[in-house]
Amino acid sequence: MGSTTTAATRSARERLLASAAQLFQERGINATGIDLVVRNAGVAKASLYNNFASKEALVVAYLEQELDGWVQHSRSLDDPFGARPERVAALFEALAVSVESHTFHGCPFTNAVIELPECVSVRRVAEHYREVVRAHLASIAGEDPTSTLVSRLFLLYDAAITAAKVGRDAGLVRQASTMAQELV
Amino acid sequence: MGSTTTAATRSARERLLASAAQLFQERGINATGIDLVVRNAGVAKASLYNNFASKEALVVAYLEQELDGWVQHSRSLDDPFGARPERVAALFEALAVSVESHTFHGCPFTNAVIELPECVSVRRVAEHYREVVRAHLASIAGEDPTSTLVSRLFLLYDAAITAAKVGRDAGLVRQASTMAQELV
DNA sequence: ACAATACCAGACAGATCGGTATAGTTAGCA
DNA sequence: TGCTAACTATACCGATCTGTCTGGTATTGT
Numbered sequence: 001m002g003s004t005t006t007a008a009t010r011s012a013r014e015r016l017l018a019s020a021a022q023l024f025q026e027r028g029i030n031a032t033g034i035d036l037v038v039r040n041a042g043v044a045k046a047s048l049y050n051n052f053a054s055k056e057a058l059v060v061a062y063l064e065q066e067l068d069g070w071v072q073h074s075r076s077l078d079d080p081f082g083a084r085p086e087r088v089a090a091l092f093e094a095l096a097v098s099v100e101s102h103t104f105h106g107c108p109f110t111n112a113v114i115e116l117p118e119c120v121s122v123r124r125v126a127e128h129y130r131e132v133v134r135a136h137l138a139s140i141a142g143e144d145p146t147s148t149l150v151s152r153l154f155l156l157y158d159a160a161i162t163a164a165k166v167g168r169d170a171g172l173v174r175q176a177s178t179m180a181q182e183l184v
Numbered sequence: 185m186g187s188t189t190t191a192a193t194r195s196a197r198e199r200l201l202a203s204a205a206q207l208f209q210e211r212g213i214n215a216t217g218i219d220l221v222v223r224n225a226g227v228a229k230a231s232l233y234n235n236f237a238s239k240e241a242l243v244v245a246y247l248e249q250e251l252d253g254w255v256q257h258s259r260s261l262d263d264p265f266g267a268r269p270e271r272v273a274a275l276f277e278a279l280a281v282s283v284e285s286h287t288f289h290g291c292p293f294t295n296a297v298i299e300l301p302e303c304v305s306v307r308r309v310a311e312h313y314r315e316v317v318r319a320h321l322a323s324i325a326g327e328d329p330t331s332t333l334v335s336r337l338f339l340l341y342d343a344a345i346t347a348a349k350v351g352r353d354a355g356l357v358r359q360a361s362t363m364a365q366e367l368v
Numbered sequence: 369a370c371a372a373t374a375c376c377a378g379a380c381a382g383a384t385c386g387g388t389a390t391a392g393t394t395a396g397c398a
Numbered sequence: 399t400g401c402t403a404a405c406t407a408t409a410c411c412g413a414t415c416t417g418t419c420t421g422g423t424a425t426t427g428t
Contacts, residue, residue: 012375028299030214034416044376046419055416106298113350114295115212126350151359159343166294166310175335196405218386228406229387239386375424385414394405 013051015041020062025105029115063125066108074136084184087140092177099164099173106165141184156180197235199225204246209289213299247309250292258320268368271324276361283348283357290349325368340364
């Protein structure tokens, strides 16, 4: 018990999270049934409820996984010794590339809040994500996370994601990138 | 027949659209069942299917109504003879006020695209909305809708809405407003 | 070898989904 | 007056939803 976890356990849980991440992003959360998540994961239904208390718990775990992924991804893109405009550009350019490769389905956190507006645990993860993004932008800008400059960069990052999702327009993403680079 | 529509018919259809608008925005589209829309409208279920072919058709009609509402609303806010920064400010300030009054549930078009990503008719209305917004911003800026300036204003408008929805932050909306005013 | 534990496959339950059908009521109009 | 058409109320349909339960298998540590 404790931290002991068998290889099989980890595999089932991981496959469920990977399946959920794919389906929730491609089809939306409310439009994706448990049965489909389970089948897509190649896992028994009971395994889902052994690892997660409910669908809502699965959604929250999926979002927490996405948050971890964003942190790792943005860190891997960032050169802490680079110039500020280049660091900003790297962040936005990665977004533009994923838009062009059609693997982009919008911000998982924003999407989840829209689909489950009453769910406080979802909202909590989404707000945590926004704090993390703000902190990252603050570290690039060399300012306080509550500063005007960081707020403006944050707005532009949000804008780029929304434009990419609804407008499917990588050009707008690059426009946002240009604006952000001009700010720092 | 033809354009003839009785008072009762108009009333049922209008009540259904009003009910759908309220519930789809407050609870989301997929999380709102037909029965609830009907009950909330004080209307019989058959009246829904006399006026709309399906739930999807109701969603599209709701979005078209929202589009008309946005056009009327933004026109009523706008003074075509005013200075550009004031015209931009009026648009964003109305958004900030609705955020503060807790009647704001995000952009209906963005939300619908997120909830029904496969639905082409929903996406079509959403893209129409974006063209209309672009045209309005172009008329304020006195430039072509495809110009860099209009793209930037458009990004900021998107950003303000997303920040208001997920972050519930009227301060960010006003920050976006300031940026937009500086641009024109 | 053996108990514990995760795993799989799938039936099942109760609720709710979108949508249809039935049956009776009301209002406008020739 | 009597036809038409839209209304109301409600029962019903098959499908699907989340979640539970049974029952058998494979792996694990001791």
